[in-house]
Amino acid sequence: MRATPTKPIMALMLASLLGACAHPGHHERETAGFVPGxxxxxxxxxxxxxxxxxxxxxxxxxxxxxxxxxxxxxxxxxxxxxxxxxxxxxxxxxxxxxxxxxxxxxxxxxxxxxxxxxxxxxxxxxxxxxxxxxxxTEFGFNVVARPSFNPFANQAF
Ligand code: HEC
Structure with missing residues (x-):
């Protein structure tokens, strides 16, 4: 399809008028990124x-x-x-x-x-x-404790 130059401009204006959510699938894309385990x-x-x-x-x-x-x-x-x-x-x-x-x-x-x-x-x-x-939860081998020394050499507390 050949679009006239005004069509993409109109689409852009419409998108900015309606906000980013005018794009279908916007929210899906937002959460489809990296999710930490x-x-x-x-x-x-x-x-x-x-x-x-x-x-x-x-x-x-x-x-x-x-x-x-x-x-x-x-x-x-x-x-x-x-x-x-x-x-x-x-x-x-x-x-x-x-x-x-x-x-x-x-x-x-x-x-x-x-x-x-x-x-x-x-x-x-x-x-x-x-x-x-x-x-x-059967993850008892992960034992949390008071830290025994300060490993954060690059932060002043
Ligand atoms: C839901 C109950 C729950 C609570 C509350 C909880 N944990 Fe965990 N923790 C888990 C589970 C489940 C895992 C294993 C997750 C996995 O790797 O799939 C885990 C794993 C960990 C690990 C191992 C991660 C690694 O890669 O070395 C550390 C460290 C840890 N937890 C620290 C903490 C600390 C600190 C707190 C308290 C502030 C805490 N957890 C509270 C459930 C919990």
């Missing part, structure tokens, strides 16, 4: 978990609040992109909420209160909750 999101979660510890040790509460937020977001993504897991019977979002909602909320509070003692106590509870879910 649950293991990848967990590895990222583990980094955040470690950084949160060093933020709390330094009483850098702004950074600690940021890392708690990032943990929340990662957990949300884990449930959104991986509602089920081939080796796990329960829905992943239910498990995540069951194990993490309470300890993350308690950490949120400790960080807002700038209370280092409460921070440490609730950090250990969060760590225990990570491990409890790993054990419940």
């Amino acid at each position: 649950l293991g990848e999101i967990m590895a990222q979660t583990s980094t955040r978990h470690a950084k949160l510890w060093f933020a709390g040790q330094a009483q850098n509460w702004a950074l600690a609040a940021y890392e708690v937020d990032e943990l929340h977001e990662g957990i949300e993504d884990a449930g959104k992109y991986h509602p089920t897991h081939k080796d796990i019977r329960q829905p992943i979002p239910d498990l995540l909420a069951q194990y993490l909602d309470q300890p993350l909320a308690a950490l949120d509070q400790a960080v807002k209160a700038k209370n280092q003692q409460a921070f440490i106590a609730n950090y250990d509870k969060l760590t225990a909750a990570c491990n409890a879910c790993h054990q419940a």
